[in-house]
Amino acid sequence: MxxxxxxxxxxxxxxxxxxxxxxxxxxxxxxxxxxxxxxxxxxxxxxxxxxxxxxxxxxxxxxxxxxxxxxxxxxxxxxxxxxxxxxxxxxxxxxxxDPDLPGLMARVALDGARQAGLDPAASTLLLAAHGSKVSRTSADSTYAMADHMRRLTSFTVTVGFVEEPPFLTDTARIDGPAICLPFFALRAGHVAGDVPDALDQAGFSGPLLRAIGEHxxxxxxxxxxxxxx
Missing domain, CATH: 3.40.50.1400 (Rossmann fold)
Known part of the structure; x- marks a missing residue:
């Protein structure tokens, strides 16, 4: 088996x-x-x-x-x-x-924008991610996903990290309509606490979607x- x-x-x-x-x-x-x-x-x-x-x-x-x-x-x-x-x-x-993950991410972001009444072409997609103090691979994977989102959607795409610059508290200070999609697997402390806390500190008022791993x-x-x- x-x-x-x-x-x-x-x-x-x-x-x-x-x-x-x-x-x-x-x-x-x-x-x-x-x-x-x-x-x-x-x-x-x-x-x-x-x-x-x-x-x-x-x-x-x-x-x-x-x-x-x-x-x-x-x-x-x-x-x-x-x-x-x-x-x-x-x-x-x-x-x-996963090679199929960008397509899922794009569908989730576009669906989230539609449900919120946002025009993707006039909105920012903020990818919230972990980052790392010791390795570049976490950030590199996030930036690669951001590039995929730019090709697959009409959003303006930016990223913010919990554990390295650019920090989420800074990149979430966005003028205009925006939506946040956490580039995380399980709902651990970062997704449940750090990400929403950072968005609150930044005054981010757009929808916060579920972590992609929870989809x-x-x-x-x-x-x-x-x-x-």
Whole structure:
């Protein structure tokens, strides 16, 4: 039986909700892949990764539910897999680099603008992202997505980060109509707290959409990636 493990960072301070959300996502993905076994585990929940790996056995695919090919996907996740005796398992590219994600992002942004009564051609799309103090890959992935949005939509597109310049509190000071789409996977502390707080500080009055990883079509993208692999 083909098998896969979807892995996310999770929240060390409160791992339970993120672990539950990821397991729910895994169940949705499995529902689109008849004959597969798909589980979810966060790195933050003690023992979750190891328990899931034991259940899946050898040969499982590892799907990183991360937004960039960075430190966690390049170092920490491989390290944790090796410690669990699963270092030989195949790790796929992360969710944030999926070739079908720009199309989904564009549809979500355009739908959000229409629901708010905004004209995309006269509005700004603000991509809120994590950023990093130690690696450029997080920002690079966000800028690449911004380029996709410029090609796929008529928005003026800008980006803002939680952990590096340009900070979201600065780029969210936008004159005119605007909409914010968080370039995040799970609803952890940044999405639930830091992003809305930064928008409030900046006086941002446009719609704040759900993080793209929370979209119902995220499961379909993951299922397609697993099937291709």
């Amino acid at each position: 083909p098998a896969a493990l979807i892995v996310a960072h999770g929240s060390p301070a409160e791992p339970g909700p993120q672990e539950t959300a990821l397991q729910s996502l895994a169940a949705q993905v499995q529902g689109q892949l008849p004959g597969w076994q798909v589980l979810g585990a966060t790195l933050a929940a003690p023992g979750a990764l190891e328990t899931a790996l034991d259940r899946l056995g050898p040969g499982a695919l590892i799907y990183p539910f991360f937004m960039a090919q960075g430190w966690f996907t390049g170092r920490e996740l491989p390290r944790r897999l090796a410690l669990a005796g699963a270092g030989a398992l195949r790790q796929l590219d992360p969710f944030g680099t 119902p079509m995220a499961a379909a993208l993951i299922a397609a990636a697993l099937a291709r692999a």
